[in-house]
Amino acid sequence: MTSSTGSTTPVSSTPASPTGDIRDLVREKYGAIVEGSKGCCGEEAGGCGCGDCGDTRSLGYTEEQIQAIPEGSNFGLGCGNPLGHAAAKPGETVLDLGSGAGIDVFIASRDVGPGGFAIGVDMTPSMVSRARANAREGGYTNVEFRLGEIERLPVADASVDLIISNCVINLSPDKPAVFREAARVLRPGARLVVSDIVLSRELPESVRRSVESYAGCVAGASLKDEYLRFIREAGFDEVEVLEERTYGVPETLLPGADPASVGDSLRSMKVRAVKPRA
Numbered sequence: 001m002t003s004s005t006g007s008t009t010p011v012s013s014t015p016a017s018p019t020g021d022i023r024d025l026v027r028e029k030y031g032a033i034v035e036g037s038k039g040c041c042g043e044e045a046g047g048c049g050c051g052d053c054g055d056t057r058s059l060g061y062t063e064e065q066i067q068a069i070p071e072g073s074n075f076g077l078g079c080g081n082p083l084g085h086a087a088a089k090p091g092e093t094v095l096d097l098g099s100g101a102g103i104d105v106f107i108a109s110r111d112v113g114p115g116g117f118a119i120g121v122d123m124t125p126s127m128v129s130r131a132r133a134n135a136r137e138g139g140y141t142n143v144e145f146r147l148g149e150i151e152r153l154p155v156a157d158a159s160v161d162l163i164i165s166n167c168v169i170n171l172s173p174d175k176p177a178v179f180r181e182a183a184r185v186l187r188p189g190a191r192l193v194v195s196d197i198v199l200s201r202e203l204p205e206s207v208r209r210s211v212e213s214y215a216g217c218v219a220g221a222s223l224k225d226e227y228l229r230f231i232r233e234a235g236f237d238e239v240e241v242l243e244e245r246t247y248g249v250p251e252t253l254l255p256g257a258d259p260a261s262v263g264d265s266l267r268s269m270k271v272r273a274v275k276p277r278a
Contacts, residue, residue: 022173022220023149027124035126061107069106070138080195080270082164083107085242091115092161095185097150097178097194098122098168102131102143108164109143119160120145121153151177155185165194167268170221179234188277192236194270197247198224201265203257224267236273243270 061081083104088094088111096105099120109118122128122145131145148154150165151174163182172178182192199221222230224244231239247268 023123026171065107068110069103070134070140080166080243080268082166082193082195082270083111085270085272086162086164086191086193088112088116088162093159094118094162094164095153095155095160096120097153097163097165097182098171099131099145100124100127102134102145104164104166105131105143105145106134106138106140108162109140112142114142116142118143119155121148121150121155123147123149151181153181153185157184158187160185161187161190163190163192163194165196167196169194170197173220175222175227176230176233179230179236183235183275186275188275190275192231192271192273192275193242196227196269196271197221198227198267198269199265200224200267203262203265221266224269227269228271231271231273235275237276238272238274240272241269242272244268 061084065081065083081104086094086108088108090111090113092112093116094105094108094112096108096119099105099122102120105118105120109116112118120128120131120143122131125147128145128147134140135143135145146154150168150172163186169175169178179192186192200223202223203221228239228241245268246264247266
């Protein structure tokens with residue numbers, strides 16, 4: 001399948017960080033995860049915030065899905081299983097925003113079958129390289145991994161039946177652009193199903209200004225109502241919260257804040273929305 005870049009939308013200014021653009025910090029963080037093969041979990045990793053270090057089953061993945069994914073495709077970076085609510089159908093084209101090493105793309109490829117196609121887009125070169133290697137080693141013929149930013153998707157207009165994303169959109173400094181791009185590439189009547197981190201109330205200033213908290217899926221999270229508004233303003237209908245639960249993060253990502261009072265403001269949420277047919 002040949003990639004095609006559609007029209008782009010301007011991206012707002014990003015928070016300053018020691019390495020420049022916040023995207024650079026995120027690339028560095030996730031590139032280090034790939035190179036170290038440590039994922040987010042374990043003593044050496046120290047927990048990264050973006051991901052649930054518990055049993056993958058607790059995120060909604062079935063035993064069949066867990067057994068089927070290629071080794072090296074799961075770094076423990078998700079906060080849910082968007083495909084558990086997406087009902088991907090044979091023959092469909094699925095797009096994963098921020099696909100990492102490919103766990104959800106590989107699961108989607110099984111759901112859509114040989115007549116369908118699963119695409120992953122990620123901005124971290126080493127993640128894309130790892131995902132492509134996983135695809136080659138696993139003999140997958142109906143997947144493709146593309147290097148790109150989710151605010152400027154390297155995907156053609158109205159070419160996708162289903163968009164998924166797993167704990168990634170919170171990292172974007174321009175979330176409205178992400179949802180506008182999602183609407184652009186989806187076919188009329190197609191759907192969006194994402195798992196992500198949102199807030200029930202504002203975070204303390206000390207946390208919001210921490211670049212490590214941003215890269216750790218904390219400081220960049222939007223208030224729940226704001227996040228849902230971004231989806232609606234991008235043109236989606238039938239916006240529905242499917243699941244929501246408290247989401248814990250390492251105390252190191254809550255500088256200058258009381259973990260007991262801040263931690264319960266972080267929520268893992270699954271959302272479904274539909275692009276109107278007309």
